[in-house]
Amino acid sequence: MFRKLCNAILFKWKGWTEEVTVPHREKCIIAVAPHTSNWDFIIGELYYGTKGRHAQFLMKKDWFRWPLGWLFRRLGGIPVDRSRKGSLTDQLAEIAKASDHFELAVTPEGTRKRVTTWKRGFYYIAKKADLPIQLFAIDYKRKRIVCTAELQPTDDFEADWKFIMDYYAKFADFGKHENSFAIDGEE
Template sequence: MQRTIFDTPIIRDVMPGVSKMLFKLIGWKVVGDFPAIDKYVLIAAPHTSNWDFPIGLAICFIGGKKVFWMGKHTLFTGPLGPLARWLGGIPVDRRKSNSLVEQMADVYRNSTKLIVTVPPEGTRKKVEKWKTGFYYIALQAQVPIVLGYLDFKTKSGGCGKVFYPTGNIELDLQEIQQFYQGIRGKNPENQ
C-alpha cells in the first residue's frame, strides 16, 4: 500500500499525544482497543457527518493504527488529491461497475498488514439499507470485520467486537447491525 500520514515520523510520534489532548478538551473518549489482528475490515458506523473523519482519524492516532479508507474518487482530484492519499485514502469511482470487491480482496491477500475502514452506509445521507461491499471484501479476503463506531450521544468511539463472516449475509448483517442499536451519529436523522 501507499505511504500515508502514519509513515511520517513526526506525525506518527506527535499526533497520538495531540489527539489525546484534543479529545480531553472536547470531552471525547476512546473505548476499547484496536484488536491485535494484522488484517481486517474496519466498518465505521454510523456515518452521518463530515466530523466522522477527523474524530475517527484521531482515534486511529490514539490507537497507533495505520488505517486506510475508501472515498469518492472526486476527493482525490485537484489540490486536495495528494493530501487525501497521504491521509490513507483509496479512490473509488462509484459510477463504474467494477470488481472493487475482488481488487480489495487481492490487496488483502498480498498484504501482511492491512486495515481498511469502510462506512457501510456509503454516504453521510440517510439510506434505507447498508451497502454490502465491506462484507464481501472480508468474506473473499478471509479476514474478520471489526465493528468500529462513533457515538456522539456519549462522545465515545472505538472498536467493538470482531466479527467473522459466515457467508450467510442476512443473518450476519442482522447481528452486525444489532451492535449499532442505540449508537447515535452526529446527525441521527441520517441514520
C-alpha cells in the same frame, strides 16, 4: 509525538472517551457507522492516531481533486469511482490477501445521508480475504468511540448481516447529533 498530539486533541481538549474491547488486528475491515458528518473522518483519523495505527479508507473520487487529493492519498485514501464497472471488492480482497498489514475503514452507508440499505462491499471484502470486521461507532452525543463487537464472516450471510444490523441498531440515535467536535457551535 504524533500519538501524543492526537491524544491531546481528541481526549484531553475535546473530551472524547473510548469503549473499545476488540483486539488490535494487523488485517481487518473497520466498519464505521452511522456516518452522519464529514467530522467522522477527522475523529477517526485522530482516534487511530492515538493508537499509532494507520488504516486505508474509501472515499468518493471527487474528494481527490486539488487541493485535498494529495493529502487524502497520503493518509491512505482510495478513490472510488461509482460510475466505473468492475469489482472493487475483488481487487481489495486480493490486495488484503497479499499484504502483511491491511486495515480498511469503510462507512457501510456509503454516504452521510440517511439510507435504508447499506452497501455490502465491506462484508464481501472481509469474506473473500478471510478478515474479521470490527464494528466501530462514533457517538457524538456521549463523545465516545465505541467498538465492542467483531465478526468473522461465515457461510451464513443472513445471520452475519443480522448480527451487524442488530449491533448498530443501538446506535441509531447517533444519526441526529449535535456536533460536539466542532469549534464553538460550528458545523
